[in-house]
Amino acid sequence: MITVGFTLIGxxxxxxxxxxxxxxxxxxxxxxxxxxxxxxxxxxxQHASVGASFDHMLAAPxxxxxxxxxxxxxxxxxxxxxxxxxxxxxDLVAGxxxxxxxxxxxxxxxxxxLPVISWLPDFQHRRLTxxxxxxxxxxxxxxxxxxxxxxxxxxxxxxxxxADCETFYPASRGKTAVVRFAIHLDPAAVMARAxxxxxxxxxxxxxxxxxxQFWIHKNHSVVVEALKHIDRLGALDGLPPIVLxxxxxxxxxxxxFKRMMDLAQTYRVEGHFRHLGLIPYDDVVALIGATxxxxxxxxxxxxxxxxxxxxxxGAPMLLSDIRLHREQAPDALFFAPDSAEALAQHLLExxxxxxxxxxxxxxxxxxxxxxxxxxxxxxxxxFEKTKTVAR
Numbered sequence: 001m002i003t004v005g006f007t008l009i010g011x012x013x014x015x016x017x018x019x020x021x022x023x024x025x026x027x028x029x030x031x032x033x034x035x036x037x038x039x040x041x042x043x044x045x046q047h048a049s050v051g052a053s054f055d056h057m058l059a060a061p062x063x064x065x066x067x068x069x070x071x072x073x074x075x076x077x078x079x080x081x082x083x084x085x086x087x088x089x090x091d092l093v094a095g096x097x098x099x100x101x102x103x104x105x106x107x108x109x110x111x112x113x114l115p116v117i118s119w120l121p122d123f124q125h126r127r128l129t130x131x132x133x134x135x136x137x138x139x140x141x142x143x144x145x146x147x148x149x150x151x152x153x154x155x156x157x158x159x160x161x162x163a164d165c166e167t168f169y170p171a172s173r174g175k176t177a178v179v180r181f182a183i184h185l186d187p188a189a190v191m192a193r194a195x196x197x198x199x200x201x202x203x204x205x206x207x208x209x210x211x212x213q214f215w216i217h218k219n220h221s222v223v224v225e226a227l228k229h230i231d232r233l234g235a236l237d238g239l240p241p242i243v244l245x246x247x248x249x250x251x252x253x254x255x256x257f258k259r260m261m262d263l264a265q266t267y268r269v270e271g272h273f274r275h276l277g278l279i280p281y282d283d284v285v286a287l288i289g290a291t292x293x294x295x296x297x298x299x300x301x302x303x304x305x306x307x308x309x310x311x312x313x314g315a316p317m318l319l320s321d322i323r324l325h326r327e328q329a330p331d332a333l334f335f336a337p338d339s340a341e342a343l344a345q346h347l348l349e350x351x352x353x354x355x356x357x358x359x360x361x362x363x364x365x366x367x368x369x370x371x372x373x374x375x376x377x378x379x380x381x382x383f384e385k386t387k388t389v390a391r
Contacts, residue, residue, distance in 0.1 A: 026184030
């Protein structure tokens with residue numbers, strides 16, 4: 001039995017990070033029972049806000065302690081750089097018989113006494129440098145340099161991310177592993193509540209669904225421009241609306257959400273650009289089960305959680321033509337992320353044709369089980385290798 005220590009991914013501001021952790025813990029509990037035990041370490045504040053949502057995935061209650069704060073290159077991170085380890089957190093996990101720890105946007109120190117797996121979600125700051133302030137860029141890059149040059153195992157979610165990692169951080173070569181994650185959900189249960197979720201949110205029978213946070217790189221602006229183009233063609237009235245969910249704050253540009261909603265009003269397409277707010281995760285996946293088409297116009301992804309959810313539920317997908325989307329969902333429809341006209345054409349074609357019939361729940365379940373097992377196998381191999389190499 002390998003015991004792996006985890007901390008909260010995203011610290012309450014990154015929905016994708018929390019979903020990633022939730023999926024990983026769910027896969028460990030369901031597919032690796034008896035082989036891997038996950039121990040989750042939370043601050044008291046984190047436990048009060050999200051702790052209950054993880055309880056059913058853990059063999060033992062989460063460890064709640066003030067020493068769980070070593071994130072990024074803040075005060076504790078700098079101490080870890082200077083002293084070689086985050087001693088407070090090291091003492092905490094050692095007291096709970098942890099074999100290795102999982103590190104994300106954190107730095108526990110290069111002399112941390114336990115083996116460390118560092119997950120680098122993506123290399124957006126290298127590919128979309130203009131979206132980062134100088135300070136934010138260097139803060140993130142320094143963290144990546146520390147992690148890739150140290151004695152860690154570097155976990156990546158795609159071949160695309162692997163290529164970027166080894167290009168921008170050559171010191172990572174020989175220490176990397178690609179683990180494509182899968183979603184921990186049951187298609188039968190989700191599809192059974194899809195229609196109720198649609199009615200609960202007062203949505204029409206046909207709609208497009210875009211459940212991305214309002215971050216600049218998620219590229220909501222191309223969607224508004226596409227709706228404007230459709231309106232100019234006189235075809236907006238017959239088009240299913242685009243329904244949006246997700247957090248509305250981007251630290252890089254706190255005005256982004258308001259500007260997008262204002263732009264939709266200026267173009268008089270706000271009726272087709274409907275934001276439901278931050279809704280429960282169960283409702284998000286249920287609406288993916290109900291939608292005509294999952295839309296993701298993002299300029300950059302590491303491994304899209306929403307795309308993975310759509311794959312699990314057999315939802316048609318309309319995605320920006322970026323390398324990651326091609327790798328993750330080669331059968332989707334694609335459009336250039338800068339082309340509102342191309343997106344508009346696809347939206348019109350999908351909206352005007354009969355709704356596609358999805359595969360049966362039984363087929364979806366079989367495919368999902370294969371993805372879950374592949375993910376679990378890759379995780380176990382990574383955990384075993386990391387533990388063995390460190391000996």
